[in-house]
Amino acid sequence: MSEIKLNVLFKKIQKDDKKEVLFFQVQGGDLPHAEELMKMPGTIALLNVEESEAGEIGAEFVSIQRDDKKVVLKFHIKRDVEKKVTKLYPLGGANVSLNLKPSQMSIDEFYEEQHEGIDYIKSIMMTLWLWTGS
Numbered sequence: 001m002s003e004i005k006l007n008v009l010f011k012k013i014q015k016d017d018k019k020e021v022l023f024f025q026v027q028g029g030d031l032p033h034a035e036e037l038m039k040m041p042g043t044i045a046l047l048n049v050e051e052s053e054a055g056e057i058g059a060e061f062v063s064i065q066r067d068d069k070k071v072v073l074k075f076h077i078k079r080d081v082e083k084k085v086t087k088l089y090p091l092g093g094a095n096v097s098l099n100l101k102p103s104q105m106s107i108d109e110f111y112e113e114q115h116e117g118i119d120y121i122k123s124i125m126m127t128l129w130l131w132t133g134s
Helices: 085-091 107-111 116-132
Strands: 004-015 020-027 043-049 057-066 070-077 095-102
Touching: 004 085, 020 085, 043 107, 057 107
Parallel strands: none
Antiparallel strands: 004 020, 004 095, 020 070, 043 057, 043 095, 057 070
16 A cells, blocks of 8 residues: 545644544545545554654554545554654644555554563563572
8 A cells, every 4th residue: 555645634632641642634525545545444554744844653543534524534643752743733723734654563563562671670680689699
């Protein structure tokens, strides 16, 4: 699947303690690239808002909600360590160019917690245990 470019209204960003939810709205009942887009909900997508310096952001493509007047694309973003989503806030309520492409990452990998520090601590504890002979 190739990259999809859409002209959308960046409707809003909702933030809670675990994730940020982005809503993009396509005006009218017609959805450009509908066949490709309908395959994407439930997967991880790389999204890029051209008007922002945020760059590509990995997000779960949660759903497409459709009615006669609009189509709403909903994304969940977790682990915004690089603060890319913060760069999108000024664009809320504006018309933007949204580029989407599928990611190779699975949903499980996307939501997997990072525990690199715990492995390091375990290694130190084991070294201390061996060193003291306990």
